[in-house]
Amino acid sequence: GAVVSQHPSWVICKSGTSVKIECRSLDFQATTMFWYRQFPKQSLMLMATSNEGSKATYEQGVEKDKFLINHASLTLSTLTVTSAHPEDSSFYICSARDLVGLATEQYFGPGTRLTVT
Amino acid sequence: AQTVTQSQPEMSVQEAETVTLSCTYDTSESDYYLFWYKQPPSRQMILVIRQEAYKQQNATENRFSVNFQKAAKSFSLKISDSQLGDAAMYFCAYRSLIQGAQKLVFGQGTRLTINP
Numbered sequence: 001g002a003v004v005s006q007h008p009s010w011v012i013c014k015s016g017t018s019v020k021i022e023c024r025s026l027d028f029q030a031t032t033m034f035w036y037r038q039f040p041k042q043s044l045m046l047m048a049t050s051n052e053g054s055k056a057t058y059e060q061g062v063e064k065d066k067f068l069i070n071h072a073s074l075t076l077s078t079l080t081v082t083s084a085h086p087e088d089s090s091f092y093i094c095s096a097r098d099l100v101g102l103a104t105e106q107y108f109g110p111g112t113r114l115t116v117t
Numbered sequence: 118a119q120t121v122t123q124s125q126p127e128m129s130v131q132e133a134e135t136v137t138l139s140c141t142y143d144t145s146e147s148d149y150y151l152f153w154y155k156q157p158p159s160r161q162m163i164l165v166i167r168q169e170a171y172k173q174q175n176a177t178e179n180r181f182s183v184n185f186q187k188a189a190k191s192f193s194l195k196i197s198d199s200q201l202g203d204a205a206m207y208f209c210a211y212r213s214l215i216q217g218a219q220k221l222v223f224g225q226g227t228r229l230t231i232n233p
Contacts, residue, residue, distance in 0.1 A: 032219055038160075043208060043223045091160060097219060106221060108162035 006109035021079045023094030029074035030096035038091045084116045119144045123224035138194045140209030150212040157205040204231045
């Protein structure tokens with residue numbers, strides 16, 4: 001089946017620094033990737049939708065200058081949290097949609113736990 | 118905008134018994150997809166079952182089945198013969214079929230505990 005990987009799985013960074021999270025579709029091409037944020041015991045909150053080769057579409061209330069998304073190829077999207085602060089600590093999940101036809105599935109990565117100290 | 122509501126924050130069931138998780142949604146669209154996802158302690162999201170709104174037949178995947186009531190905008194998940202490995206957060210999700218509207222809208226989740 002389709003596999004999506006995320007790297008790193010866990011990262012700790014100091015307040016004020018930037019951190020990059022990678023999302024890769026390993027065995028399929030993804031025109032669209034999604035980035036979610038999940039707080040403990042809560043649901044997934046969509047942050048942005050990225051399409052290969054174009055600018056990401058951010059959900060209302062998500063700071064695009066703080067959460068930079070790049071979808072440079074059909075298998076890779078990156079989320080960079082700039083000038084991270086403790087309130088950015090969260091679990092970040094990406095998902096990717098298969099390129100083929102009207103595929104309905106979104107395949108999820110295993111998530112990245114970000115801790116900002 | 119579409120909304121998805123799961124009114125049961127927590128549910129528990131005895132092993133081998135049957136449990137039903139509730140989900141309601143709101144939409145003005147006639148065609149769409151509905152999903153149930155499982156998120157175990159590993160936090161990896163796993164697709165459990167999918168239902169196309171234009172299909173009247175309820176979807177079934179082994180021990181998992183849905184009761185899709187389109188008019189009532191209800192989409193419940195039934196887990197039969199519950200197993201310890203079924204313990205997880207379960208999320209109901211909606212996806213529009215409108216071109217460009219590809220995002221999933223999730224409910225709040227239901228935490229399912231299996232009692233041995």
